[in-house]
Amino acid sequence: MPTLKEQGKDKVIRRLLDAAAQIIKKSGAKVKAIGAGCPGPLDSKKGIVLSPPNLPDWRGVRLKKIIERRFRVPAVVENDANCAGLGEAMNGAGRGSSSMVLLTLGTGIGSAIVLDGKLWTGKGGFASEFGHTSIDINGPKCRCGNRGCLEMYASATAVVRRRKAAGKMTAEDIYKAAEKGDRISRRIVDETAVYIGAAIANIINALDPETIVLAGGMAKAGKVFFGKVKKAAKERALREAYKGVRIVTAELGEDAGIIGAAWRAKKL
Numbered sequence: 670m671p672t673l674k675e676q677g678k679d680k681v682i683r684r685l686l687d688a689a690a691q692i693i694k695k696s697g698a699k700v701k702a703i704g705a706g707c708p709g710p711l712d713s714k715k716g717i718v719l720s721p722p723n724l725p726d727w728r729g730v731r732l733k734k735i736i737e738r739r740f741r742v743p744a745v746v747e748n749d750a751n752c753a754g755l756g757e758a759m760n761g762a763g764r765g766s767s768s769m770v771l772l773t774l775g776t777g778i779g780s781a782i783v784l785d786g787k788l789w790t791g792k793g794g795f796a797s798e799f800g801h802t803s804i805d806i807n808g809p810k811c812r813c814g815n816r817g818c819l820e821m822y823a824s825a826t827a828v829v830r831r832r833k834a835a836g837k838m839t840a841e842d843i844y845k846a847a848e849k850g851d852r853i854s855r856r857i858v859d860e861t862a863v864y865i866g867a868a869i870a871n872i873i874n875a876l877d878p879e880t881i882v883l884a885g886g887m888a889k890a891g892k893v894f895f896g897k898v899k900k901a902a903k904e905r906a907l908r909e910a911y912k913g914v915r916i917v918t919a920e921l922g923e924d925a926g927i928i929g930a931a932w933r934a935k936k937l
């Protein structure tokens with residue numbers, strides 16, 4: 670169901686809880702725990718939403734407590750990108766890999782690290798923000814405080830912004846125009862492939878993972894684009910570390926986060 674965030678957090682939360690109650694009733698299953706995915710940053714241990722840039726009125730929402738009070742079972746709140754990563758690792762494109770990194774190329778860039786079926790979330794739960802690794806130290810200032818973050822060049826939003834005079838073009842339109850031979854669009858798409866490839870090379874050199882999964886609208890940009898991303902990654906990563914890595918597109922689409930949130934609850 671659509672979030673309808675403009676209605677304010679109280680209404681959104683009530684609709685989410687009611688929807689969960691309906692699903693529980695319909696399934697007839699005995700629910701042992703509930704997992705929820707939510708845009709970060711958040712305190713997953715306490716289940717508190719901190720300051721998601723796209724949900725400004727959600728600051729300080731004690732989502733875990735709200736869910737537990739309503740359903741009287743343990744609940745866990747996890748970063749939505751982490752949930753998507755866990756979903757892909759358990760049931761999607763990362764199945765069978767003991768180490769997997771997810772990159773979701775959407776409005777922003779989300780990412781997750783899954784090691785042996787468990788999320789690596791770091792000491793404070795803020796790990797795997799590859800969208801905010803700097804690829805240009807002199808680049809423009811990012812909303813996170815850093816400069817020249819990957820997200821500012823390679824997210825769908827950034828692709829549209831970089832296509833000056835894009836008018837009403839979406840990132841998808843720009844990819845299509847590039848395929849049809851529009852020179853400006855093609856240059857932007859080629860540059861984007863290099864940005865993403867460079868980011869993947871950084872990930873490979875840092876973690877040497879078995880599998881890297883690309884998700885989100887831009888992962889559907891086509892085989893040619895995907896090939897260019899892989900080429901750029903291969904050129905930049907350490908040769909030994911690149912050997913044997915699987916770079917694949919996601920399999921679960923919008924369901925990845927839901928499936929991952931359920932896994933997160935199962936592992937409570």
Ligand SMILES: [Zn+2]
Pocket residue numbers: 800801802811812813814815816818820
């Ligand atoms: Zn940033």
